[in-house]
Amino acid sequence: MSGIQRARPKPVNADSKFEPILYLDGVSVSFDGFKALNALSFYVEPGELRAIIGPNGAGKTTMMDVITGKTRPDQGTVLFRGDFDLTKMDEAAIANLGIGRKFQKPTVFESHTVFENLELALAGSRSARASLFFRLKKIQADRIGSVLETIALMHLRDIQAGALSHGQKQWLEIGMLLIQDPDLLLVDEPAAGMTDAETEQTAVLLKDIATNHSLVVVEHDMEFVKSLESKVTVLHEGSVLAEGSLDTVQNDERVIEVYLGR
Numbered sequence: 001m002s003g004i005q006r007a008r009p010k011p012v013n014a015d016s017k018f019e020p021i022l023y024l025d026g027v028s029v030s031f032d033g034f035k036a037l038n039a040l041s042f043y044v045e046p047g048e049l050r051a052i053i054g055p056n057g058a059g060k061t062t063m064m065d066v067i068t069g070k071t072r073p074d075q076g077t078v079l080f081r082g083d084f085d086l087t088k089m090d091e092a093a094i095a096n097l098g099i100g101r102k103f104q105k106p107t108v109f110e111s112h113t114v115f116e117n118l119e120l121a122l123a124g125s126r127s128a129r130a131s132l133f134f135r136l137k138k139i140q141a142d143r144i145g146s147v148l149e150t151i152a153l154m155h156l157r158d159i160q161a162g163a164l165s166h167g168q169k170q171w172l173e174i175g176m177l178l179i180q181d182p183d184l185l186l187v188d189e190p191a192a193g194m195t196d197a198e199t200e201q202t203a204v205l206l207k208d209i210a211t212n213h214s215l216v217v218v219e220h221d222m223e224f225v226k227s228l229e230s231k232v233t234v235l236h237e238g239s240v241l242a243e244g245s246l247d248t249v250q251n252d253e254r255v256i257e258v259y260l261g262r
Contacts, residue, residue: 019082021046021184021214022067027076028238029062036062037073038238044184049210051225051246052218054235055259060218063235064186068101069094081183100177101186106169110162114153114172117161118144121176143179151175151205167198171205184214191224203227222246222260234259 020043029037037059044050052060065071066078069091078086086094095101109117122140148154151171156164161172170190177185190206191199203224206215210230219225225232225246232249234242236259242252249255 019046020044020079021048021081022216023077023079023082024063024067025077027063027066027073027078029059029066029071029073035238037066037076040076040235040239042233042240042243044214044216046183046214047210047212049207049215049217049228049230051228051230051232052216052235053220053222053225053232053249053259054241057237058235059238060235061188062238064101064188064216064218067094067186068099098181098183099186100180100182100184102170102173102177102188102190104189104192106166106173108161108164108169108172108176110160112161113158114148114161114164115144115157117172118147118175118179121179147175147178150178150208152201165195165198167194167202170194170198170202174205174209178209178213182213184216185209187215187217189219190217191219191221199224200227222250 022044024043025041027037027040028035040059040063052063054060062071066073067086069086069089073087076087080086080094080097080099084097089097109120112120119136119140122143145154148157151174153168153171153175156168161169164172174185174187174190187206190202194202199221206217206228209215217228217230232244232246233240234249234252234255236254241258242249242255250260
């Protein structure tokens with residue numbers, strides 16, 4: 001680990017309107033003696049689109065697991081909107097707080113239509129009784145329509161999700177997160193398995209979403225990362241190795257040695 005410079009997040013100031021929406025400081029996680037995260041520290045600004053890159057085993061998935069409450073850190077601070085300590089909350093509470101996560105493999109209800117998938121994802125009670133007597137309100141229908149426009153699936157609203165292409169399923173799942181209006185979205189390798197056209201459209205979609213939400217995107221495709229035009233954080237052995245524009249990190253000798261030069 002010698003030579004690695006860890007990024008230190010700026011102090012959280014409850015009186016500042018520039019308070020980070022996500023703040024990690026000194027976060028460590030070990031599994032059977034293996035340190036998946038090693039004093040990981042970085043922050044994300046409100047409305048920021050951040051790309052996270054790094055070799056396999058760098059800690060990217062563990063980082064998202066910690067943020068969403070799936071994994072408890074051994075030590076460190078994880079704050080959301082300055083006031084909420086995510087290390088003391090479970091996955092459901094964190095999701096209700098306004099953090100949405102999309103995994104690499106899309107998980108949609110394939111036997112339901114695109115519209116029905118978004119309807120099922122609407123926030124609210126999902127008890128058996130509530131589901132039985134649920135009736136879509138106009139404001140909810142309008143919200144679904146808005147999300148359909150954002151994810152470019154309005155023309156496919158009435159077809160079964162199972163008939164969508166891989167890329168379209170990815171967009172639908174992103175829409176299922178958006179329908180709940182989270183403040184922060186964590187998106188894992190959204191361009192994996194997509195055609196060139198779908199990859200290009202996905203970059204446009206994420207940049208559009210970032211005008212109203214904060215996004216953290218984990219990705220391996222450097223061309224896709226370039227198209228996001230965002231700040232990039234490089235992880236290595238559970239810590240921040242480098243941070244800055246894509247051009248900056250691509251020209252960093254340490255990044256070339258441990259990741260890009262492989």
